[in-house]
Amino acid sequence: MKKMSQTGFGQSAEVCTSADKWALLATLTEAAPDIGLNHRTLSVLKALLSFFPDRILPEDAGAAVVFPSNRSLSLRLNGMPESTLRRHLATLVTQGIVSRQDGPNRKRFARRYGIPYGFDLSPLARTAQSLRQAADSARERAAHLTALRDRLALLRARLLEDERLSPDHPLMEQIRLTLRRKAVETTLRNLIEHVEPLLSAPPPRPCDTAKMSGRDAQNERHIQSTNKNKSVNKAMPLELAQEETEIPLENVLRHCHEYKSYFPEATQSWHGVCSVSDQLHGMLGITRPLYMRAQAKLGIKATAAVILAMLERMPDIRKPAAYFQGLIQRFDEGCLNLNAMFGQQKGRKLSADNFWRR
Known part of the structure; x- marks a missing residue:
């Protein structure tokens, strides 16, 4: 046992150099998928590196040994279960990232003389060059996949722009789902090779529309006559609508006082x-599109007067938006007298229900 305790472990380094432990961890993170490490294993390695006091890892075997207990590692890993911790430590040893040497009683501890029992981090420094090469290869592969994804997205956009395929086409749906997922290079290349011939072909000619006859049958042309005296055209300018529904300002100011509270x-x-x-109008629950529709039909001034008149009668109106829409419908039917709402006759009650037939 004494002879075993004096036996060194780890591989001897031919060239003794040094490396930043955190830079090596960042490089290993980029190359982790190629090496077979996941983020939990990297977290365990980061915890081991935090127990080494120096920032620079030496390449000499046994020169970078840490000996934390499983409990200390678990606390530094925010309470990782010990069974999970042992599994990730075994992965690090299997991949050659760290070396492990336990004491005779399977414990890790320091010794006054000789190499302490624990985890040696020097293999990470000795494999720095290969890790950098693996990280460079991973970056090049990621950039290549990004270029393929961008090309496939561009081809899909061109197909939609030229109307060669509809958005609900099976091929377009497959491309959309592929771009949303983490696809491999082979899948992206196959889709690109399948789509490029479609764009090289001449665009489809628009189908000729058959000339419709003048017969009064279904799906034939429709002629509709509009009574301009009964309704106001939606495309009519606001100024024209204001002239048709002019309301004296004195009547509005004389009968509407509730708005002064706000x-x-x-x-x-x-x-x-x-x-x-x-x-x-927003406080009354009237949406902006409905309000603009009223302005186009009644006019800006008349619409404002109606809003103020509704505010006076708010206790009697349960649904202001429906009430306001009903006024617009009455105006379209030609049976709404806006001037009567403001009681031109003395003593007449203010009401929006006063309407007349034109």
């Missing part, structure tokens, strides 16, 4: 009324 400094002009309406 905007006490609002100007007594159409500009101020429209500005207040732009900020109030």
